[in-house]
Every structure is written in C-alpha cells, then in structure tokens.
Amino acid sequence: MRLKSPILCIGLSAPLYAQDIEHIEVNSYVKDYSPVSQIVVGKSVLSGELLAQQKASTLGDTLSQTPSVSSSFFGSSAGRPQIRGQGGQRVLITSNGMPIRDMSAISDDQLIPIEPFFAESITVLKGARATIPFGGEAMAGIVDVNDGRIPLQQEAEKEDKVEIQTGYNAATSLLSTLGGQQNDFAYNVNLLYREHSDYKIPNTAKAADCSNWGKLVLNSQLTSQCQVSLARPTWEHDGTKFVDVTPIDEQIITHQLANSANKVVNSSYYQTNLTFGGSQRFEHEQLFGLSVNYNAANRAIPGFIHPIREREHSHDTQQSNQSGNIRIYSSQYRIDALYQKQFSANSYLNQFNVKAAYSKQSDDENLDHLRVNKFILKNWQISPTLNYQFSEQFTGTFGLFIDQSEKQGSGNNNYLPDIKAKREAAYMMQNAAFGPLSLQLGARYEEVKYTPTINSHYQPGRGLGALVQNNKYDLFNHLVSLNWDITSFWYIAASLTHAERAPGMNELYASNPHYALLIEEQGNSNLKKESNKAEEFGTGLQFKNLSITANWYENNYDNYIYLGSTGVNRGGVYVKEWRQADTLNKGFEVELNYTLNTQNIGDFSFSAYVDETKNTPVYQFDGSYNPFTPEAFFNPDEAQMAEYFRRRLEGDSIPRTPADSYGAAVHWQFESFKASVDYQHNKAQQQLAKFEHASPSYYSLGANFSYSRSLFGFENEFFININNLTNQEIRPHQSYLRYLAPQPGRSIAVGIRAKI
Structure with missing residues (x-):
C-alpha cells in the first residue's frame, strides 16, 4: 500500500500560488493555456522527483498518497482513482487534456490504458468545477496525465533515460524514454515492459469473516461475496426469534475456490506499452503534432468461482458453477493529433488549439481459455479551443467538444448491448482580476445521445435493464469562483457550481450477471439526468517555510445515480440495480507542509494531512x-x-465509501543521498449501507532511498522503494475484492535510473 502524503503533491487553492503552478506544469516554449491550467482552486500536481518516487503500475496506486484520492483496487494490475469518495462515471481520466475512453469507469476490473511511468506530471482537479471544460463525467474531478506524447518542449533538450527495476514481491520492469530535435522537428519514443507474478500477502487471500460461521450463517450476501457455501444450519426458536444452534463439528464452510495462504492466486500480469510522437513547427507560430500509442496486457483477475451460462437451446439457459483462472487479454491503440497557433503579436488572441484523438480498445475475458466476455470500444473526439484576452486582467477560453463512441460485445457473459454514444458540447470560461480579488465564471452546454442495439450476441435479462431504448440528455453547467488574497500570506477561496451528468452506458443498459463485480447488474433506461449543487470553501496560510491549507466541500445531488441492493439472489450472485435519489457528499481535507534547509545535514520536508468524506442518502x-x-x-x-x-435497502450511507484517513511524511536530501518515510492510517469504516460490514482500521508504512552517482559516463540513480514495510493486511473498504484479495504485503523494489 502506498501512503498518502501532501508533501508529495502541490495543493493549490488561490492565485497566491499561480506562479508555482506554472513553474511545475509548464516547461514548454509557450505558456500553457490548456483547460486543466485554467482551474486553480482544488488542484494538486505531482511531478519531478516526487512523481518518480510514487510511480506505480496503476494510476490509482500512483495517486494514493494524494489527500482525498483513493484507489478502487482490483488486483495489482487495475486500480482507478476515486476523488472525495466518488469514482467510476464521476471521475474523468484524461491524457494531455483529452478524455481516455475505456471501460474502467464501468467495471473496476478493467485496465486504464495509460502508463503512469511515462508521466511528466499528473494533475488532479478536485470538485465539480472541472465539469465546465470536461462535462458531467468530471462531477467529482479529473485526473490528467501529461506524458508529453506529442513533444512541445522544443526549446529545452529532452533527457533520454532508461530505468530497470526488480525486487521482492514487486514488478520487474524496463522503461526507456528517448527524444530529440532536428531543427524545428521534435520527437520522442517511450517503451515499457512490465511483469509481476502472483503477489504475496501476510495471511490468507480471503478475509477472516469468510471463515467465521457466526457471521456467514446470518448473512447470505456475505456468503456470496466470500464465494463459500455452508452446511445446513440447525435453527431453534428461543421464544422471540430463531437462533443458530449448529454444533461446532457441523459448522462446515466450503470454499468454492481454495483460500490460498500467503499469496493471491491468479494475480499475475504482463504488460507492454509503446509510444511514438513527433511535432513540427511552421512559420507564423504554428505547430502540428502526432503520436501513436499501443498498449497490451495479459492480466489475471484474482480467482473466484465464475458461473457460466451455457445456452443449450435458443430459449433455455442453464447455470453451472465453474472455477478456474480468469485472464483478460487487453489491447488498445490510440492516435493523438494537435494543431496549435500562437498569436504573440495580437492584443486580443493568445492561442488556438485543435486536439483530436482516435482509439480502439479490445478486452477479451477468458476462463481457462474459454471466452466468456469480449468487447471492442471505438472512439474518436475533437476539441478546438480559443484563448483570448481583453487585457491582462480579463482573459478567457472558448471551447467545443465532439465525441463519438461505439461499443460492441460478445460472449456468454455479455451484460451490455451494442451501444453508440455521441457527445457535443460548447463551453466558456472567463477570468477577471481586480487587485487581490480574482473572479472566474464558467458555463457549458452539452448534449448526450445513446443508441443501443440488440443483436445475436446479447440477450437482455429480466430486470429493468431489459428495457432497451434510445436516450437523449441536455446538460447545463455553470460556475462562479472567487479568490481573495487578504494579505501576502493568507488567502480565502470559494466556489459555487451547478453541474449535470447524463447516466452512463451501464447505468442505463446493463442487464445480466456482471461476474467481475460478483453481482447481477441491472440498468434503467428511464433514468433522468443527475444534477449537483456544489459548494466549496478553502483557505491557506504561508509563513516562510510553513504552509497550511484547508478545503471544505459539500455536493448536494438531485437524482444521484447509485447501485442499489434488491435482496434478491439469482444465479449465484445478488441482483443490484441502478437507481436515483437525493444524496449528500461532503467532507474536508487539511494539509500542513514545512521545509527545513541546513548546511551540514541536508534539507528536510515535513508534512501531515487529514481527510474525511461522507456519502449519505437525503x-x-x-x-x-x-x-x-x-x-x-x-x-x-x-x-x-x-x-x-x-431506508430498508440502503440505510444511512452509500456503499463502499472510502474510510477517513490521516498521515505524515518526512523527506530528506543531502548531496547525492535522498530518503523518505511515509505513514498513513485509515480509520475503521463505520458509515455503512445496509448489508455492509464494518471494515477494520489499518496503517501502512513506506520508505524510499536513493543514491546518485556518475558511472560509465552516465548520470545514474540507484533506488530502493519499500511499500507496506510492516506487512499489514490491507483491505480497502471501497474495493470489490475486499473479501477475496487484500493489497500486496511487504514489497521491496530495487532499480537504477540512468540518463543517457
């Protein structure tokens, strides 16, 4: 488990820190006018040496040290970021400001087809403000990975480097990034290969509750989640209710798949990623760039019984339990293009951009070499933006966005029909500065259309998702944000956002067992759009080397879309359906950072944080x-x-809400030596939905050491990264695999980074 530590990110909430943002994010020959850079409030940026220390095989794990960010964790090869207790369709993942269209927002077991190891910086925008440039899919925020696949740093020499890593209970990987420039043409090449065997854990793969007769006999949903079956219990009536009196020798628990000890069986993976990119500068401050990326993975999903539907006749479906190794063969290729025009001699125009992308993703899920589910997702998108200014104090952005997707599926376990989706949007952001006061206004209109098709590869189930119909949504978002630098060391910031989101594909059309999540998932084609009145207040103090920041947020959702319980078991899994009701999401995050520079023993950085989030029905x-x-x-x-x-099916909390946490970190650097120690404590989660069990508290300790030295004419850095130093059993409350697979135990990675 990696540790949250605010010293490892830059939390920014006011113009007081605008220069820091540009220093961290902008290393181009022109100023950055991207939509990501336009939003200042609620921003965290991870870059440089700290990013190099935190990089992990999944984006969720890479960002798990960022306050109010957690990982969905679906084994060591899949982990999607969650922001302030929200994930899936409310957190948008982007690459260099363009959305990544994949299936990970629909199913947590899917791999995000982007490589954190190539990132030059990763920006997290927290809160509904991000819906202005990015739409309702950014209701909780966005995570933007800037990997420079189209090189823009034409005035700076790009460093070529190679990184090799291996270790105990850690991935073995080879990473290479090469780049160069010939006159006005710049290019780069990124290559990565990574593999990881079944990972080691402190105890057994399944949670202790999965071997507790007293808990299992009273909770059939827990029995299903644990993938166990029980011998017939003995019941007696004590005058008020029936109680279990099964003799101990008859309390037989049968694990449908072996409960492995000290290792999570079938958790290995292999992955390759290759990117070619180039850009050419032309006369009149113009630039054109193009990149091609290919990502492939062979991933195991931690094992459990996988019921397969066998169609013996056209109208006859039987159910049989089969166990075996589940592997997903994933591949995606993506083409990005960029046209950029600068207006340095124009008093009113700054920059015009046109970004475009095309991607095709294929995921083939197999059970012991038998295909059970396959989908292909094709997507193309284009986004022109114009940055303008009336004066230095009044600047703005106008943008358009067009996005089309086509999802096709097949296999016995196909739970979605073929779907075509189209998004068209226009937005504007206007900034105004009045001395210490700065104001930001934003508005967006978006139209979302879905066109589903039923064919021979898909048969709807029996729930609400069986109603397959076309849907169209008109969405309106607007923002008011105010920042005030009261003094040179104290600021306050406040924002009010009205945001709207269209239901996602699975929320509308899912119908059939979704075995990766151990449920039968039922969508509802009659769902309305979701709206959110988001309020946020932040403040910060900075005295020389000490800074303290705090943010409070409250999201009042109307028609909040959530996956609700039914209490019905069908085909060995429990039926859950997408519903709507008013919901409140609120919380806070506080960070403290202090730096100490000494002449004799090096430089120190100290940090601490606390975060809290609640998701409650209204x-x-x-x-x-x-x-x-x-x-x-x-x-x-x-x-x-x-x-x-x-009230009776959901209770007083939304399921799988991440637990509150706090932590601290110390970083030290002296000459060629660097070291850091991080501590994180996750509280026991007592905010529970009906049929949920409390999750215990846990802590994790990590350490990093590195030494730099020139060798054979190259600058080399030798490093050791230790995660979960005390080998704790860590089962995040928000993970679907909470009962079947904990996070890896102690891992030690050793490696070398060489600049060539």
Missing part, C-alpha cells in the same frame, strides 16, 4: 410511513413509499 420524511397498512394501501404516497424502501 431523506425528506421522518421514516414513520408504512406502505403495508390499509390506509397506505388504498391511498399510497409514492414519494414516501420510495423513501421507505430506500
């Missing part, structure tokens, strides 16, 4: 309504009835 009534009374039967109240069933 109930309008007192809960006294009972739909089963004669009065309610003859005169039903639909609003109170809906709330009655939500």
Whole structure:
C-alpha cells in the first residue's frame, strides 16, 4: 500500500500560488493555456522527483498518497482513482487534456490504458468545477496525465533515460524514454515492459469473516461475496426469534475456490506499452503534432468461482458453477493529433488549439481459455479551443467538444448491448482580476445521445435493464469562483457550481450477471439526468517555510445515480440495480507542509494531512410511513413509499465509501543521498449501507532511498522503494475484492535510473 502524503503533491487553492503552478506544469516554449491550467482552486500536481518516487503500475496506486484520492483496487494490475469518495462515471481520466475512453469507469476490473511511468506530471482537479471544460463525467474531478506524447518542449533538450527495476514481491520492469530535435522537428519514443507474478500477502487471500460461521450463517450476501457455501444450519426458536444452534463439528464452510495462504492466486500480469510522437513547427507560430500509442496486457483477475451460462437451446439457459483462472487479454491503440497557433503579436488572441484523438480498445475475458466476455470500444473526439484576452486582467477560453463512441460485445457473459454514444458540447470560461480579488465564471452546454442495439450476441435479462431504448440528455453547467488574497500570506477561496451528468452506458443498459463485480447488474433506461449543487470553501496560510491549507466541500445531488441492493439472489450472485435519489457528499481535507534547509545535514520536508468524506442518502420524511397498512394501501404516497424502501435497502450511507484517513511524511536530501518515510492510517469504516460490514482500521508504512552517482559516463540513480514495510493486511473498504484479495504485503523494489 502506498501512503498518502501532501508533501508529495502541490495543493493549490488561490492565485497566491499561480506562479508555482506554472513553474511545475509548464516547461514548454509557450505558456500553457490548456483547460486543466485554467482551474486553480482544488488542484494538486505531482511531478519531478516526487512523481518518480510514487510511480506505480496503476494510476490509482500512483495517486494514493494524494489527500482525498483513493484507489478502487482490483488486483495489482487495475486500480482507478476515486476523488472525495466518488469514482467510476464521476471521475474523468484524461491524457494531455483529452478524455481516455475505456471501460474502467464501468467495471473496476478493467485496465486504464495509460502508463503512469511515462508521466511528466499528473494533475488532479478536485470538485465539480472541472465539469465546465470536461462535462458531467468530471462531477467529482479529473485526473490528467501529461506524458508529453506529442513533444512541445522544443526549446529545452529532452533527457533520454532508461530505468530497470526488480525486487521482492514487486514488478520487474524496463522503461526507456528517448527524444530529440532536428531543427524545428521534435520527437520522442517511450517503451515499457512490465511483469509481476502472483503477489504475496501476510495471511490468507480471503478475509477472516469468510471463515467465521457466526457471521456467514446470518448473512447470505456475505456468503456470496466470500464465494463459500455452508452446511445446513440447525435453527431453534428461543421464544422471540430463531437462533443458530449448529454444533461446532457441523459448522462446515466450503470454499468454492481454495483460500490460498500467503499469496493471491491468479494475480499475475504482463504488460507492454509503446509510444511514438513527433511535432513540427511552421512559420507564423504554428505547430502540428502526432503520436501513436499501443498498449497490451495479459492480466489475471484474482480467482473466484465464475458461473457460466451455457445456452443449450435458443430459449433455455442453464447455470453451472465453474472455477478456474480468469485472464483478460487487453489491447488498445490510440492516435493523438494537435494543431496549435500562437498569436504573440495580437492584443486580443493568445492561442488556438485543435486536439483530436482516435482509439480502439479490445478486452477479451477468458476462463481457462474459454471466452466468456469480449468487447471492442471505438472512439474518436475533437476539441478546438480559443484563448483570448481583453487585457491582462480579463482573459478567457472558448471551447467545443465532439465525441463519438461505439461499443460492441460478445460472449456468454455479455451484460451490455451494442451501444453508440455521441457527445457535443460548447463551453466558456472567463477570468477577471481586480487587485487581490480574482473572479472566474464558467458555463457549458452539452448534449448526450445513446443508441443501443440488440443483436445475436446479447440477450437482455429480466430486470429493468431489459428495457432497451434510445436516450437523449441536455446538460447545463455553470460556475462562479472567487479568490481573495487578504494579505501576502493568507488567502480565502470559494466556489459555487451547478453541474449535470447524463447516466452512463451501464447505468442505463446493463442487464445480466456482471461476474467481475460478483453481482447481477441491472440498468434503467428511464433514468433522468443527475444534477449537483456544489459548494466549496478553502483557505491557506504561508509563513516562510510553513504552509497550511484547508478545503471544505459539500455536493448536494438531485437524482444521484447509485447501485442499489434488491435482496434478491439469482444465479449465484445478488441482483443490484441502478437507481436515483437525493444524496449528500461532503467532507474536508487539511494539509500542513514545512521545509527545513541546513548546511551540514541536508534539507528536510515535513508534512501531515487529514481527510474525511461522507456519502449519505437525503431523506425528506421522518421514516414513520408504512406502505403495508390499509390506509397506505388504498391511498399510497409514492414519494414516501420510495423513501421507505430506500431506508430498508440502503440505510444511512452509500456503499463502499472510502474510510477517513490521516498521515505524515518526512523527506530528506543531502548531496547525492535522498530518503523518505511515509505513514498513513485509515480509520475503521463505520458509515455503512445496509448489508455492509464494518471494515477494520489499518496503517501502512513506506520508505524510499536513493543514491546518485556518475558511472560509465552516465548520470545514474540507484533506488530502493519499500511499500507496506510492516506487512499489514490491507483491505480497502471501497474495493470489490475486499473479501477475496487484500493489497500486496511487504514489497521491496530495487532499480537504477540512468540518463543517457
């Protein structure tokens, strides 16, 4: 487990830090006018030496040290970032400012086809402000990976480097980045190969609750999540209720797949990633760039019983439990293009950009060499933006965005029909500075269309998702953000955002078992758009080498879309369906950073943080309504009835809300030596939905050491990275694999980085 540490990111909340943002993010021959750079409030940037220390095989793990960011964790090869307790369709992953279209937002077991090891910087924008340039998919924020695949640093020599890593319970990898420039043509080549065997853990793969008869016999959903079956229990009535009196010798728990000790079986993976990119400068401050990326992976999903539907006849479906190694063969190629025009001699125009991308992703899920699910996702998108200024104090951006996707699926476990999706949007952001006050206004209109098709590769199930129809949504977003530098060392910031999101593909059309999540997933084609009134307040103090920042946020969702319980078990998995109801997401994050520079023993950086988030249903009534009374039967109240069933099926929290956490870190550098120690504590999660069990608290300790030395004419850095130093059992509450596979135990990676 990697550790959250605010010293490893730059939390920015006001113009007071605008120069720091540009210093970290901008290393180009022109100023950065991208939409990512336009939003200042709620921004964290990871770059340089700290990014090199934190890079991991998944984007979620790479960012797990950033306050209010967690990983969905689906084995060592898949982990999607979650921001402030929200993930999936509310966190958008972008590459150099362009969305990455993949299936990871729909299913946590899917790989994000972007490589953190190539990143020059990773920017996290927290909060609904990001919906202005990026739409409703950024309701909770975005994660932008700047990997420089189209090189723009034409006035600076790009460093060629090679990195080799191996170790105990760690991935073995080879990374190479090469670049150069000939006159006005710049190019780069990135290559990575990585492999990891089944990873080691402190205890057993399954949680202790999966071997606890007393907990299993009273909770059939836990039995399903643990992939176990029980001998027939013995019940007696004690006068008020039935109690379990099964003799100990008859309390037999059968694991449908062996509960491996000290190792997670079938968790290995192999991965390659290759990128070619180039750009050419022309007269009149013009630039054209192009890049081609190919990513391929052979990944194992930690093992569990996988029921397969065998169609013996056209109208007859049987269910049989089969166990075996599940592997996903993934590949994606992506082409990015960029046209850029500067207007240095124009008083009113700054820059015009046109970005375009095309991608094709294929994922083939196999159970012991038998294909059970395959999908192909094709996407193209184009985004022109114009940056203008009326004066140095009044600047703005106008942008358009067009996106088209086509999803095709096949296999016995196909849970989605073929779907075509189209997004068209226009947005504007206007900045105004009045001395110590700065104001940002933003607005966006977006139209989203879905066109599903049922063919021979897909048969709808029996739930709401069986209703397959075209859908169209009109979305409006607007933003007001104010920043005030009260003094040279103290600022305050506030923002108010109205954001809207269209339901995702699976939220509308899923229908059939989704075995990767151990559920039957049912969408609902009648879902309305989701809206959010987002409020945020931040403040910060900086005295010489000490800085303290704090942010409070509150998101009031109308028609919040969530995956709700039904209590129904069908085909060996529990049925869950996508629903809508009002929900409140709120929390805070506080960070402290201090640097100490000495002449004799080096430079020190100290940091600490605390974050908290809550996701709670909003109930309008007192809960006294009972739909089963004669009065309610003859005169039903639909609003109170809906709330009655939500209270009993969902309870007082949204499922899988990440636990609150706090941590601290110390970093030291002296001459050629560097070292750091990080500590993170995740509290026990007591905010539970119905049918959820509390997750225990845990802590994790990590350390990094490096030594730089010139060898054979090259600048070399030898490093050791240790994660989960004390070998704790870590099962994040938000992970679907919480009961089946913990995070890796102690791992030690050793390697060398060489500049060539």
